[in-house]
Amino acid sequence: MTFRVMLVDDQELVLHGIASLISTDxxxxxLGTFTSGQACLDALSIGDYPDVILLDVNMPDLRGPEVFKRIQAICDKPVIFLTTFDDHALFRQSYDLHAAGILSKNISKEKLIxxxxxxxxxxxxxNNKILNSSNLLTPRETEIARSLMRGLTTKEIAQEQALSPGTVRNYLSNLFGKLEARxxxxALVxxxxRGLL
Structure with missing residues (x-):
């Protein structure tokens, strides 16, 4: 049985490297390689769908999560996110998006296939052990992280989330710890x- 695969990564060297590795199987x-999310979406709009899409999380034109949502609107095909970062928060967020999985780009050829x-x-x-890890962001921490990305102050986050400023500071402290940010x-960097927020 043959499985048709699309690859999306803005780094051509990575894109063609992965394609050449897995095509030996x-x-x-x-089915196609694309250096932008939009190029992938344009190809899918024609109607020739793959069995699996490998999608870089962090791309300059459209971030992986946004591309993922648009892919699902077109063809509802399984997507595996690819990332440079071995990060528990990314695992949780890709799971919450209902992606098929998330893999590190340094995965072995055999494991990727x-x-x-x-x-x-x-x-x-x-992996349930990964998903249940204490390093994963909780839904509330994810919301506060998104507010942080929008440039909101602690007071503004507190008002938006209907929390006290002290509670927000506690969440931020936990968030910084999980991101290993001082x-x-x-934390914003x-x-x-990581690109999933």
């Missing part, structure tokens, strides 16, 4: 790098 047929095959057969790639600026 007899079960993988590369196995993951594509599993997802094409309808499986998910999430302050708001570092890390959230932006």
């Amino acid at each position: 007899a079960t993988i047929d590369i 196995e993951s594509i095959q599993r997802v094409a057969r309808g499986e998910k790639l999430y 302050n708001r600026s570092e 890390k959230l932006n790098e």
